Amino acid sequence: MSLLVLRFAALFYAGAVTAYVLYFARPRHQALATAGQWLLAVAFLVHAAAIGLGCKEYGGAEFFGLRGGLVFMTWLAAGASLVVQRLYRIPAVGAFVTPLILVVLLPTLFLVKPDFPEVLPEAVRLPMLTVHIVTALLGVALFAMASLVAVMYLLQEREVKGKRFGALFSRLPSLAALDQLNQRLVRAGFVVYTVALLTGSAMAKVVWKSAWQWDPQQVSSLVIWLLYAAMVQLRHTGWHGRRFALLTIVAFGLVLGSMVTLNVLPAGFTRHAGDFSGARK
Amino acid sequence: MNSGRELHLVGLSHKSAPVAVREKVALGGDALKEALAGLAARPGVGEAMVVSTCNRVECYVYGESLEEARHFFLARTGEAEGHLYERSGREAVRHLFRVAASLDSMVVGEPQILGQVKEAYGMAASAETAGAFVSRLCNRAFATAKRVRNETEIARGAGSVSQVAVELVEKIFGNLEGRAVLLVGAGKMGALSAKALRDLGADRVLVTNRSPERAAALAAEIGAVAEPWDALTSLLALADVVIVSTGAPTYVITRELAAQVMKARRGRSVCFIDLAVPRNVDPACGEQDNVYAYDIDDLQRVVSQTHAARAEEAIRAEAIVEAEVMAFAQERETRAALPVLAELRRHAEEIARAEAERTLAHLGGKLDEKGRKSVEAMAHAIVNKLLHGPTARLKEAAASGDSELPGAAAELFGVGENENPRARSRPEKDSGAAAHPESHR
Numbered sequence: 001m002s003l004l005v006l007r008f009a010a011l012f013y014a015g016a017v018t019a020y021v022l023y024f025a026r027p028r029h030q031a032l033a034t035a036g037q038w039l040l041a042v043a044f045l046v047h048a049a050a051i052g053l054g055c056k057e058y059g060g061a062e063f064f065g066l067r068g069g070l071v072f073m074t075w076l077a078a079g080a081s082l083v084v085q086r087l088y089r090i091p092a093v094g095a096f097v098t099p100l101i102l103v104v105l106l107p108t109l110f111l112v113k114p115d116f117p118e119v120l121p122e123a124v125r126l127p128m129l130t131v132h133i134v135t136a137l138l139g140v141a142l143f144a145m146a147s148l149v150a151v152m153y154l155l156q157e158r159e160v161k162g163k164r165f166g167a168l169f170s171r172l173p174s175l176a177a178l179d180q181l182n183q184r185l186v187r188a189g190f191v192v193y194t195v196a197l198l199t200g201s202a203m204a205k206v207v208w209k210s211a212w213q214w215d216p217q218q219v220s221s222l223v224i225w226l227l228y229a230a231m232v233q234l235r236h237t238g239w240h241g242r243r244f245a246l247l248t249i250v251a252f253g254l255v256l257g258s259m260v261t262l263n264v265l266p267a268g269f270t271r272h273a274g275d276f277s278g279a280r281k
Numbered sequence: 282m283n284s285g286r287e288l289h290l291v292g293l294s295h296k297s298a299p300v301a302v303r304e305k306v307a308l309g310g311d312a313l314k315e316a317l318a319g320l321a322a323r324p325g326v327g328e329a330m331v332v333s334t335c336n337r338v339e340c341y342v343y344g345e346s347l348e349e350a351r352h353f354f355l356a357r358t359g360e361a362e363g364h365l366y367e368r369s370g371r372e373a374v375r376h377l378f379r380v381a382a383s384l385d386s387m388v389v390g391e392p393q394i395l396g397q398v399k400e401a402y403g404m405a406a407s408a409e410t411a412g413a414f415v416s417r418l419c420n421r422a423f424a425t426a427k428r429v430r431n432e433t434e435i436a437r438g439a440g441s442v443s444q445v446a447v448e449l450v451e452k453i454f455g456n457l458e459g460r461a462v463l464l465v466g467a468g469k470m471g472a473l474s475a476k477a478l479r480d481l482g483a484d485r486v487l488v489t490n491r492s493p494e495r496a497a498a499l500a501a502e503i504g505a506v507a508e509p510w511d512a513l514t515s516l517l518a519l520a521d522v523v524i525v526s527t528g529a530p531t532y533v534i535t536r537e538l539a540a541q542v543m544k545a546r547r548g549r550s551v552c553f554i555d556l557a558v559p560r561n562v563d564p565a566c567g568e569q570d571n572v573y574a575y576d577i578d579d580l581q582r583v584v585s586q587t588h589a590a591r592a593e594e595a596i597r598a599e600a601i602v603e604a605e606v607m608a609f610a611q612e613r614e615t616r617a618a619l620p621v622l623a624e625l626r627r628h629a630e631e632i633a634r635a636e637a638e639r640t641l642a643h644l645g646g647k648l649d650e651k652g653r654k655s656v657e658a659m660a661h662a663i664v665n666k667l668l669h670g671p672t673a674r675l676k677e678a679a680a681s682g683d684s685e686l687p688g689a690a691a692e693l694f695g696v697g698e699n700e701n702p703r704a705r706s707r708p709e710k711d712s713g714a715a716a717h718p719e720s721h722r
Contacts, residue, residue, distance in 0.1 A: 160452055161567065163579045165586075174455035175550070238547035241571045 002053035006071065007109050009050055012043030013078070013102045020094035027171055033091035037082070040098060044078045051075060067108045069137065074105045076134075077141035084145070088181055090173045096148045126206065128199045135196035140255060142189030143228075146182050147252035150245035153178040157242055179240055182248055187235075190228045197225050220258040227251050286327055288418065289347035290373035291354060291365050292339030295387050298364035305358040306338045314408045316353070321410040323349050328412040330405035330419070332380065334397045336387055341377065343414045374418065375606045381422040382429040383436070384598055390435040390591045395426045418609070425605040432601060435594040438587035443474040445580040446554050447481060450522050453552050453573055460521040461485040464505065465513070465533060467495045468526025470556045475524055476503045487516060491527070514538070518545035526556040532563045539566040539574075554580070618675050618687040625694050629668055633660040 019036035023029060051071065058068075081097045084090075152172055159169040172178070200221065201211040212218065231239075231247055239247075293303060308316060313331060320329045325345035331353075332339045340350040347367055354361040368376050379385045381398045402419040405411035411419070430436050439445040454460055462483045464475045467490045479486045486505035490496035493509065500507035508516055517523060517538070527533055534553060542551065550571040555562035560576050567574035637660040641653055648656070671690065678686040 156452070160449070160573060163575065163582075165449075165583050169452065174452050176453065176455040238549065240548065241550060243570060 002050050002057055003109070005046060005050035005053055006105075009043050009047040010102065010105055010109055012039050012046055013098065013105060016040040016043055016094070017098045017102050020091065020098050023091055024095035024171055033094070036091065036094050036098070037085055040078060040085075040094070041082060044075070044082060047071075047075045047078060070104055070108050072133070073137040073141050074101045074108075076138045077101050077104075077145065080138070080141055080145060084181070084185075088177070090177060090181065092171060092173055093149065093152070093181070096152055097145055100144070100148060126203060128203055128206075132196055132199040132203060135192050135199065139189050139193030139196050140259075142185050142192060143248075143252050143255055146185035146189060147249045149178055149182040149185060150248040153182060153245040154242065154249075157245075175241070179244065182245060183235055183240070186228065186248060187232055190225075190232050193225060193228065197221055217258075224251070224255055224258065227254065286344060286414075287370050288373040288414070289342045289344065289350050290339060290368045290376055291342075291347055291350035292332075292337060293354070293361060293364045293366065294337035294339070294385065296385075297366055298361070302358070302360050302364050303335070303338060306354055306361055307333050307335065308338075308357075309333055313404055317405055317408040317410045320349065320353055321408075323352075325349060328405075328415045329410045330401055330415050332398055332401040334394070337380070337385075339376075339380070341373065341415070341418075343412070343418075371606060371610055374609055375602065377418065378422050378425045378602045378605055378609075379599075381426040382598055382602055383426070384429075384595055384602065388440040389588070389595055390437075391440055392436060395423070398422065398426075417613075421605060421609045425602055428605070429598045429601050433594045433597045435591050435598050437594075438590060439583055440587055440591070442470060442556070442577070442580045442584060443477045445583045446474045446524070446575075447477045449554070449573075449575065449580075450478060450552055451481070453550060454521060457481045457483045459484050461487065461519050462522045462524065463516050463520030464488045464499070464503075465523060465525045466490055466527030466529075466557065466561070467492075467499045468528075468556055471524045471526035472499055472503055474554065474556070475505065478522060478524075479504065483522070487520065489513060489516060514542065515545075517542040517551075521550065522552050522554065524554045524556065525561040527561055529557070529561055530559055531561075533561040534563065534566060536563045536565045539563070539569060539572055543569060543572060556580075615676075618678065621687045621691045622672060622675055625671070625690065626664075626668060628694065629664045630661075633664045636660060 016036050016039035019032050019039055023032035023036060026032065054068070054071070077097070078101055081094065081101075084093060153175060155168055156172040156175055156178060158164075159166065159172070160175060201218070204213060204215075204218070205211040228251060231244070231251065234247075235244065293306065295303070308331075313333060317329055317331060320326060320331075320340070320342070326342055326349050328343040330341045332341070338354075340353045342350045347369060351365065351367070354365055376385070377398075381395055383390050383392070383394045386394050398419070402411060402415070405415060439448045450457065457478060460483050462475055462478045462485065464471050464486065467488075475486055475488075486503065487508050488496050488500040488503075488505045489508045489510050489512070490499070491510050493507065496507040496510075499505070513533075517534070523534070525533060534555075539551075539553075548571055550573070553562045553566060553572070553574040555574065555576040558577060562574055562576065564574060564576065566572050634657075637657050641648070641656060675687060675690060
């Protein structure tokens with residue numbers, strides 16, 4: 001049932017992608033941007049319904065697997081981009097963000113086999129866990145959006161510096177707007193990610209009796225956190241523009257890399273859950 | 282019928298006359314109002330409107346000949362002779378539509394001309410020289426301009442160097458609020474661009490020049506603050522947009538100076554726009570992060586790209602204008618025939634009703650309600666049947682542009698058109714002023 005609803009949500013996302021991309025191609029048709037925003041809002045609501053149904057069906061354990069993680073993260077990203085549209089009114093961002101949401105969501109529509117533990121282990125049934133998962137996923141979603149905006153910045157900078165003034169030049173927003181949005185997304189992501197890190201180590205303390213274990217996931221999370229902390233700090237000393245955009249992309253590359261190599265998303269929680277349910281007493 | 286009345290146009294523009302002549306005939310404000318009133322008071326002139334901008338002066342007259350419009354120019358200066366162009370009828374309508382749609386402008390697609398034509402119409406309306414015809418004509422011209430603007434890309438892109446500069450600055454800084462603009466040197470184009478940027482919302486405009494007197498004069502002219510030339514380095518650290526147009530033969534802003542400035546600005550973006558020839562800004566400045574440097578050639582290239590693109594769009598715009606001219610002519614002819622038709626029908630129905638009444642009175646009470654109704658219906662039916670042919674024929678004639686038949690019909694059936702003009706001079710929507718009867722003399 002939840003899968004069916006999710007597929008419906010995907011249809012609306014596809015509609016939003018179409019509207020935003022068409023708007024990008026024909027910026028004179030303002031109505032397309034409005035349509036994109038409404039379709040995205042509907043998709044977000046249907047997606048929420050799918051998540052709610054999923055929780056009912058699987059008891060919340062769903063989000064411990066790769067599939068559930070992606071479903072939840074795309075939902076958060078959609079919500080975040082709705083907020084960004086509301087605050088900044090740069091519809092061009094929609095043409096970059098919504099396709100990514102759809103692409104990440106697509107595999108979950110066909111990956112039906114559950115890849116999560118049937119029953120959530122008793123040890124990790126903490127309210128903190130929910131906070132941890134939500135903030136970690138939201139942090140990653142915000143970093144992903146920041147890096148997309150950084151890509152937009154680099155594209156626009158190439159137009160402006162290269163004196164090309166072509167189609168992209170007129171369609172992409174100003175460098176100042178992109179730079180500011182990038183910086184704010186990084187800052188918001190950093191705050192959220194900090195919460196994820198704190199709840200994560202608090203849980204580790206509860207389960208492992210120690211907040212720091214030199215666990216590879218803990219180490220990489222800390223490195224990523226330090227990198228973003230450095231970026232937030234550098235901003236104050238005048239870092240901006242091209243270098244900041246490049247750094248945003250590199251940092252998100254690191255996030256992705258650690259997710260893939262450490263299997264954080266698919267197994268991270270599962271692995272930990274396994275640890276938790278295992279013999280560690 | 283006003284068969285003798287047509288739209289006539291006499292004018293001169295940047296295409297036909299040098300500025301020395303244009304400035305002698307250009308006029309505005311009260312002088313224009315007076316001239317309009319004088320023009321409309323002349324015999325054979327029904328309505329009049331004058332479009333006067335720095336690029337063109339055009340006198341539109343709805344009347345019997347274009348002599349009065351010619352006189353309007355020749356009375357102002359004899360030099361106008363030989364620079365004037367003349368159009369009548371549909372050609373004149375087309376000309377106005379093309380002007381309003383910015384197809385006849387020096388920079389095709391520039392947006393100001395529509396406002397200027399609207400102003401000209403407002404002026405004529407307030408001088409009470411714009412009647413029903415000019416109102417309809419102008420409304421159609423504005424609608425045409427709007428269509429051209431919406432349906433073609435003719436107004437896209439930047440059409441002048443200062444517009445390109447503005448667009449660039451917008452793409453770099455977005456909103457100009459809280460930004461400072463520095464004008465180095467007292468070139469004319471630089472002043473124009475600085476003015477445009479200030480209009481966009483730049484907080485501060487600073488001017489500096491080797492000669493403090495010229496800096497002060499220019500600052501007063503564009504509403505800026507004059508600063509001493511010695512403070513250039515610290516001024517550069519302040520300004521986000523620097524427009525350079527000095528007469529210096531070498532780079533005023535060298536790579537080293539730019540690097541030094543960037544250090545002082547703690548990396549905040551800066552945009553150098555070099556309008557000088559020979560160049561005053563080392564192009565190598567732009568190689569640094571967050572430094573954007575453009576010279577006159579870069580801007581000029583964009584302008585010529587825009588012009589090429591607009592020339593292509595102009596072909597589509599001309600088609601729209603043509604369609605609107607046709608539609609206007611057709612509407613006008615239909616309108617000319619309609620009063621005759623209405624009058625004819627009213628006349629016939631009056632006769633039928635009177636005859637039916639007389640018959641009924643004659644028959645007295647011999648008819649019941651049903652019989653009375655039948656007599657009335659019969660009279661009405663006879664009118665309809667009789668008029669069916671002429672009605673169709675008149676409508677056809679109107680649509681195909683035949684203006685003789687309606688006149689002939691009016692004469693043949695003895696329906697006067699003396700009271701027609703009043704019936705026709707309904708005020709157009711948002712015409713701004715009540716249209717007045719064509720009998721204005």
